[in-house]
Amino acid sequence: MLLLINRKSEREIDLMKKAGHLNYLAHEEIKKHIHAGVTTKQLDKIAHDFIVKNGGIPSCLGFEGFPASICTSINDEVVHGIPCNRKLKNGDIISVDFTVRLNGYESDAARTYIVGNVSKEIEDLVKNTELALYEGIKLVKPGARVGDISNAIETFAHNHGLSVVEELVGHGIGTNMHEDPDIPNFGEKNSGPILKEGMVLAIEPMLNLGSKEVCMLDDDWTIATLDESPSSHFEHTVAVTKDGYVILTGD
Ligand code: MF3
Ligand code: CO
Ligand code: CO
Secondary structure (H helix, E strand, O other), rough: HHHHOOOOHHHHHHHHHHHHHHHHHHHHHHHHHOOOOOHHHHHHHHHHHHHHHHOOOOOOOOOOHOOOOOEEEOEEEEOOOOOOOOOOOOOOOOEEEEEEEOOHHHEEEEEEEEEEOOOOHHHHHHHHHHHHHHHHHHOOOOOOOOOHHHHHHHHHHHHHHOOEEEOOOOOOOOOOEEEEEOOOOOOOOOOEEEEOOOEEEEEEEEEEOOOOOEEEOOOOOEEEEOOOEEEOOOOEEEEEEEOOOOEEEOO
């Protein structure tokens, strides 16, 4: 299999950092509005208007026909939920995932929020999915391999009693939303492509409280767990630097 893994120059990484920062700011804006009673459609409008006002392009909108600027996935929905008139309610968890394009470069980040009060096991699901993301990120450096990231996420998930969705994976990112290589959330250490300075990766664990199996809902976009157990998702865009990494979708 031939992989074309783009390596970005310092100038390009700088532009991607600007895209990533706008992505971060848009997430911060959405966060202010996450509470019981808000509809996912309202969140979508807030995100769309904020990104556009700041000179960015909400590049999920129209991507392969996706009808909104953000993906909103509630409870048993894993990813790619379509914003609609559904209101968030106490006890829900919601994953918000979107890309922002700025200066010709993409950025991709996701967070899962808790609405009001949830059980301890759901609270732990969300907390441990975010921690699993950082377990993967912290291994990023030249010479490490994609399988090292995958294995760290899988091991952390399993150690915390969570299952790993296998059908969806992280990815390279740059002028395109999805570039090589794939970054699965499971796999063997010391396998897969070798990381090099200038590669930019979107790392995105999707972890379930129940079984790992997922299905596509009737809208042909939303992926949900087959057993209807809750699922959580976190994602950052990360660049490989000379001696480690920098998170581009952070503050
Ligand atoms: N942000 C998603 C990812 O992490 C891609 C969403 S594509 C869309 O790769 F069309 F659903 F927006
Ligand atoms: Co994403
Ligand atoms: Co992604």
